[in-house]
Amino acid sequence: MEGVLDYTLRDLLTSVPGIDQCVTEFIRVTDRLLPSTVFYRMAPELHQQGCTRSGVPVYLQLLGNHPSLMADNAAKAAELGAPGIDLNFGCPAKTVNKSRGGAVLLTEPDLLHEIVAAVRRTVPASIPVTAKMRLGYVDKALAIENAQAIEAAGASTLTIHARTKLEGYKPPAHWEWIARIREQVTLHLVANGEVWNAEDYQRCRHVSGCDDVMLGRGILSNPFLAETLSGQAAAMSHADAWQRLLPMLETYHRQVIDKVSERHVHGRIKQWLNMLQWYFPQAQTLFAEIRCERDPLVILQHIIQQQMLMA
CATH class of the missing domain: 1.20.225 (Bacteriocin As-48; Chain A)
Structure with missing residues (x-):
């Protein structure tokens, strides 16, 4: 959602009932501790106790591959008032993956563990550390191992986009794989991918076994989708x-x-x-x-x- 779901659009979308939580666009961590201005620019909600004007919490999303730098920047975000830290292991963009960020890290379960563990150790215990991943980079061979590594490192929630990087955004989303992962981990899982309407939502929950679903392109195409799914509004023409x-x-x-x-x-x-x-x-x-x-x-x-x- 880089370049789309910025502060302005988050504020508008959360003015409609139904959204429980947001994440920022990813903040790229490369070789240094970022200045406060970067965090405030990417997440002006930090001036509002880390929430949109309608009160929806916004987690700061970090993307990078260096455990200690990710931890230092996560700690900085927490100091500035981030209500939670989210770690991006799902971005499929070629430019990101070429510089060893996002979904390419799914080929290295040990590194995933190091990053999450370093962030969890550094961020105050009262602030959740969550992560998002795809089912893999080229294939799904490490899907369960990656989820287990993230769980063992201390993440409280894992959102799973039910496709590999190679599969991109091509239908279908393989929600059944999320169900397989659920059998092997105990942390809270959130399903993601190909939820465009109420029928998709119910089928995703049934197949994945997840109570919670993350909306991406679906809510950008229909800003009232979460309101309908949460039962707070009848379907509109x-x-x-x-x-x-x-x-x-x-x-x-x-x-x-x-x-x-x-x-x-x-x-x-x-x-x-x-x-x-x-x-x-x-x-x-x-x-x-x-x-x-x-x-x-x-x-x-x-x-x-x-x-x-x-x-």
Whole structure:
């Protein structure tokens, strides 16, 4: 979710009921202790007791391969008020994996253990240390061993994206593998992957045996998905949901205008609209209207016009 689920969008999505917890985009740890400004930039929620304005806790997500540096940066995040530390062992991006980060570490269970253990030793016991992994890098041969290494190192929760790095985001998600892992570990598991609607959610929980599910692309394509899944709202028609979403799009775009360099503003709203097209046919129309537009204020007018048409 790098470059998409930033503070602005987290704030909007958690304004809708149903989300219990968020993680930041990953913060890359390479060769030093990062300055406080990096943590505050990636997680402005640190100024709000580590929560979004609606009170949803936001864990700081770290990505790296050096146990002591990961531990030092985790401790820094904890000092700044992070309610939890999440460790990324699932990112499939080539640039990340080439520099020995994310999913490529799933080929080294011992290193996973060292990283998690170092962070757990350094971070105060009152602050949870969690992790996210895929089922493997090229294959699933080490899936159980990796989960056991993470558990033995002291993580309290493990989120499992039910595909390997090689499988990327191609359907299906292999939720049955999460069930196999559940038979071998006792730590809290969270299922992830290919949950787009209520039917997927129920099937994922049944097959994986997990009570909790992490939403990624599904909630970006339908911001009301968690609200529906949690039973806090009845299913809405696409038209009603789109009408409810348009003011959120306007708010998001205005906030991006205020916070992001003008030359990058158009990319943010187009990126989200591109994902919204998976659920909303109306988003396809709006995306087509602004696809070649770069002026943020012209894009804003298109969003406002859409609201006027729906009024």
